Amino acid sequence: MANSSVLPAVSIRNVSKSFGRGIFTIPVLDDVSLDIGRREFFTLLGPSGCGKTTLLRLIAGFETANAGTIAIEGQDVTAAPPFHRPVNTVFQSYALFPHLTVEQNVAFALVEQGMARDAMRTRVGEALEMVRMGSFARRKPAELSGGQQQRVALARALAPRPRVLLLDEPLSALDLKLRKEMQIELKQLQEEAGITFLFVTHDQEEALTLSDRVAVMQSGRILQMGPPQEIYETPTHRFVADFIGDINLMEGEALPGGGVKLDAGTVLPLAHEKSGRVTVAIRPERARLVPAGAGALEATIIHSAYLGTAMLHKLGLPDGSTFLLRQSDASDFRGSHGERVGLALPQDALRVLEQ
Structure with a gap:
């Protein structure tokens, strides 16, 4: 990461x-500010229409900011054309x-x-070797x-030695296995x-795997920015919590002096500064299944699936x-199908979010 x-x-x-x-104006980005460090792998993450590709195109010079x-x-390029910016772009289509x-x-x-x-021949050879495509130089x-x-497209973008390489979902056209392999190679x-x-x-998953830092976007704004582990473990917004991986979101009412009374009836003694309706979030791997009566919540096993490295249980709550x-x-x-069980919810794994 950058110094x-x-x-x-x-x-x-x-x-x-x-x-x-x-009246036909469509806002796409709303007062966005951020710094990206030198030699940093920085990812803009969000659903379609959140503004992430527009922001990339503004940096590239393909669009002009309002x-x-x-x-x-340190060089202001706000009004500079694309060919006067020390960047290069790899698109979804190679x-x-x-x-x-x-x-x-x-x-x-x-x-x-x-x-x-001669210099060009050397530079091309270096770029192809960097992406392990030197032996394919004469192919179409x-x-x-x-x-x-995809590797050739990367080599073409790297050959001019840009200061910043912009990548607009370059792995989306690949099948799942190849996409995972290319994630490692890209990093x-x-x-x-x-x-x-x-x-x-x-x-x-791609963002968490590759990035030094991630900015999660929604409706033209950056909701949260930080290292992947921070984004995953300590989301600050309900949208971020729900968008990044699997998560359980339990609705409830914040109690004066701390604590949350869940709609399921249980009071969780959590320290927080929220008021009114809140959401309590916890990742599926942080909760524990225990015998009935031993946990913070009562539940019933609806379905269980063997995933190879783990068991995934779908549980029904009283509400x-x-x-x-x-x-x-x-x-x-483990429990079995239809069995009443308990849920142990470690306090350090619970996050209280405003709705």
């Missing part, structure tokens, strides 16, 4: 963006030229820059697999290249809601 004593790779201040005019400023390594070989595709931007032939894109085409590539990666995705519980320790109490 805070130097200028950030990307600095965004109070950026807003809307499309259309008058308000705010964008700086790259957009390789089908009539050119792999090495010609990678060299394309360098030719446009007027680089000398049609002769490559999806994963190989290794970022570390080897030593440059800043700004990654856009709607895939929560008619359901609760997911994931067990990875084979020695834990």
Whole structure:
């Protein structure tokens, strides 16, 4: 991650963006500010329409902000055209030229820059070796697999040596197994290249796997930003808690002086500063199944599924809601279908969120 004593790779201040005019105006970004450190793998995460791709396109120069400023390594590029910004972009569609070989595709931007032939040959070779595609230099894109085409697109973007590489859901077209393999390779590539990666995705697991930091977006705003573990373990918003992985959300009423009375009838002695209606959140792997009468909540096992590395139980609560519980320790109490059981809820695993 970046050293805070130097200028950030990307600095965004109070950026807003809307499309259309008058009554047809559609706000997309609302007063967004953030800093991305040098050599950081930073991810914008959120559902479709949250503004993450628009923010990436503003940094690339493909869109113009209605308000705010964008700086790259201290240089204001708010009004600069794309070709005057030290960034490059990898899109969902790899957009390789089908009539050119792999090495010609990678060299394309360098030719446009007027680089000398010998220097260009060296730079292309380095970029292809970085993505482990050196032996495919003479092939055409049609002769490559999806994963190989993705590597070529990365090499083409890296060859001009940008200060920041922007990646707009570049793994979304790959099948699940290949996508997971490429996640590991992409992180290794970022570390080897030593440059800043700004990654856009709607895939929560992808964001947690790859990132140094994650910014979760909704409706044009950043709701929470931090390291993956912090985002997962200590969400500050109900939307963030619900969007990142599986979670149990239990409704209740905040009590004066602390504590929450759940709609299921149980009072949880939790320290918090909320009032009125609240949501208590807990991850499925943090709760424990115990014999009936031994836990904070009573429940009934509705369904159990063997996942290989864990057992997943769907439980019914007295208020008619359901609760997911994931067990990875084979020695834990299991219970059986239809059995009444208890739920142990460690206080350090519970989060009280405003609704």
